Amino acid sequence: xxxxxxxxxxxxxxxxxxxxxxxxxxxxxxxxxxxxxxxxxxxxxxxxxxxxxxxxxxxxxxxxxxxxxxxxxxxxxxxxxxxxxxxxxxxxxxxxxxxxxxxxxxxxxxxxxxxxxxxxxxxxxxxxxxxxxxxxxxxxxxxxxxxxxxxxxxxxxxxxxxxxxxxxxxxxxxxxxxxxxxxxxxxxxxxxxxxxxxxxxxxxxxxxxxxxxxxxxxxxxxxxxxxxxxxxxxxxxxxxxxxxxxxxxxxxxxxxxxxxxxxxxxxxxxxxxxxxxxxxxxxxxxxxxxxxxxxxxxxxxxxxxxxxxxxxxxxxxxxxxxxxxxxxxxxxxxxxxxxxxxxxxxxxxxxxxxxxxxxxxxxxxxxxxxxxxxxxxxxxxxxxxxxxxxxxxxxxxxxxxxxxxxxxxxxxxx
RNA sequence: GCGGGAGUAGCUCAGUUGGUUAGAGCACCUGGUUGUGGUCCAGGGGGUCGCGGGUUCAAGUCCCGUUUCUCGCCCCA
Numbered sequence: 001x002x003x004x005x006x007x008x009x010x011x012x013x014x015x016x017x018x019x020x021x022x023x024x025x026x027x028x029x030x031x032x033x034x035x036x037x038x039x040x041x042x043x044x045x046x047x048x049x050x051x052x053x054x055x056x057x058x059x060x061x062x063x064x065x066x067x068x069x070x071x072x073x074x075x076x077x078x079x080x081x082x083x084x085x086x087x088x089x090x091x092x093x094x095x096x097x098x099x100x101x102x103x104x105x106x107x108x109x110x111x112x113x114x115x116x117x118x119x120x121x122x123x124x125x126x127x128x129x130x131x132x133x134x135x136x137x138x139x140x141x142x143x144x145x146x147x148x149x150x151x152x153x154x155x156x157x158x159x160x161x162x163x164x165x166x167x168x169x170x171x172x173x174x175x176x177x178x179x180x181x182x183x184x185x186x187x188x189x190x191x192x193x194x195x196x197x198x199x200x201x202x203x204x205x206x207x208x209x210x211x212x213x214x215x216x217x218x219x220x221x222x223x224x225x226x227x228x229x230x231x232x233x234x235x236x237x238x239x240x241x242x243x244x245x246x247x248x249x250x251x252x253x254x255x256x257x258x259x260x261x262x263x264x265x266x267x268x269x270x271x272x273x274x275x276x277x278x279x280x281x282x283x284x285x286x287x288x289x290x291x292x293x294x295x296x297x298x299x300x301x302x303x304x305x306x307x308x309x310x311x312x313x314x315x316x317x318x319x320x321x322x323x324x325x326x327x328x329x330x331x332x333x334x335x336x337x338x339x340x341x342x343x344x345x346x347x348x349x350x351x352x353x354x355x356x357x358x359x360x361x362x363x364x365x366x367x368x369x370x371x372x373x374x375x376x377x378x379x380x381x382x383x384x385x386x387x388x389x390x391x392x393x394x395x396x397x398x399x400x401x402x403x404x405x406x407x408x409x410x411x412x413x414x
Numbered sequence: 415g416c417g418g419g420a421g422u423a424g425c426u427c428a429g430u431u432g433g434u435u436a437g438a439g440c441a442c443c444u445g446g447u448u449g450u451g452g453u454c455c456a457g458g459g460g461g462u463c464g465c466g467g468g469u470u471c472a473a474g475u476c477c478c479g480u481u482u483c484u485c486g487c488c489c490c491a
Contacts, residue, residue, distance in 0.1 A: 008483090060488080064415085065489085112491090115487090115488090116483090116484085124491065125491090127491090194489095276485075277486060279490095281491070282491075326451095359448090361450070361451080363450090364449095364450050368452050375450085379449060389449095393451070393452080
């Protein structure tokens with residue numbers, strides 16, 4: 001075993017895996033553009049406070065998962081653990097308030113310091129979609145519809161479940177929070193250590209605790225739906241009605257809270273049972289307070305993120321790229337001629353394989369290995385007749401073709 | 415941060431109660447074919463048995479430590 005190990009939790013994307021990733025990204029880019037989304041990219045690192053101020057001091061991401069370091073100028077820098085905060089920072093930095101509403105699609109690597117396991121890495125890749133500046137529940141529906149559309153395009157929608165919940169608006173959340181603190185305080189000594197730490201800082205997170213004792217206590221906890229005010233209730237009902245009208249099935253999950261503090265109203269996850277312990281393939285929700293919290297004007301927003309690795313594990317093997325035509329020269333004169341021919345054909349749009357060395361047998365072997373659909377053979381015989389021999393690599397059929405007719409004869413191998 | 419499983423050729427793996435020079439399949443190279451691949455036949459190269467220590471006449475095999483991978487817990491994409 002070599003000592004040249006990649007950093008734990010990171011992986012090389014070799015051609016087969018890269019092709020899967022590209023399939024996922026291409027589908028998302030194509031579908032999102034039909035919904036009016038434009039692609040952007042933000043830097044993979046930001047000042048630490050872009051994340052620490054927005055994700056919540058008690059979120060796992062901030063407390064234990066960020067890759068943070070001091071750069072040579074003494075600035076605290078963090079590799080982005082998610083993309084929503086970065087996109088909102090970009091929205092404010094570039095004065096895009098005037099362009100609202102904005103629809104942004106992006107994708108790229110994210111970094112979280114966690115123990116790697118199936119479907120979880122320290123550097124992983126996400127698709128991101130954000131719709132900024134639309135307070136109407138229709139925006140939530142549009143994001144969900146688009147997400148489902150992308151999953152359908154990838155052929156995985158039927159193998160996922162859309163779980164959805166409403167956290168209510170800020171007032172509802174605050175009211176519920178107080179109810180929860182009051183309730184859990186009476187059981188404080190029985191709660192798990194994690195839950196006890198969250199009791200005053202972020203009691204909502206206790207709701208999705210998996211601890212057995214916590215679950216028992218939870219069964220008597222006040223219901224979130226009961227403390228959601230009428231406006232929020234109405235908002236959520238509209239979302240659900242629209243989903244039903246569009247034929248998007250969902251499953252209400254009142255325990256669904258999500259890990260980041262900035263969510264309100266709609267919270268959702270598309271989950272699957274196919275990826276071991278990691279069920280979530282796409283997750284997001286509404287974050288109306290986020291931009292204001294970052295120092296911008298009060299601006300609503302909805303968005304989601306999807307795991308590219310997780311999706312790529314669920315899709316069918318993509319078809320390989322277009323197969324090349326190999327040029328097989330025999331002899332020095334033919335080599336020069338073949339080299340020039342390769343150049344001409346590449347400029348004409350053909351995918352050409354041209355090896356620099358080897359006898360004919362080796363070159364044929366190589367043509368086979370790279371999956372060539374045809375081989376162009378040229379030696380003294382062909383040169384004397386000012387043409388080449390084209391061999392169909394599947395049927396083995398060979399025909400002589402003049403240089404003048406070559407491109408048109410090759411068209412079927414494009 | 416905590417727990418389970420694993421680490422032998424480029425890849426997937428076998429290797430008996432510890433006992434010759436550590437094997438197979440695939441892949442690779444050469445030849446059978448001096449201008450013909452994918453099939454077939456023959457031959458060949460390739461190993462710090464993760465690393466370090468210990469037990470033993472003898473360790474891939476047993477013991478301890480360590481490291482990496484992997485699956486799970488927590489949490490998330």
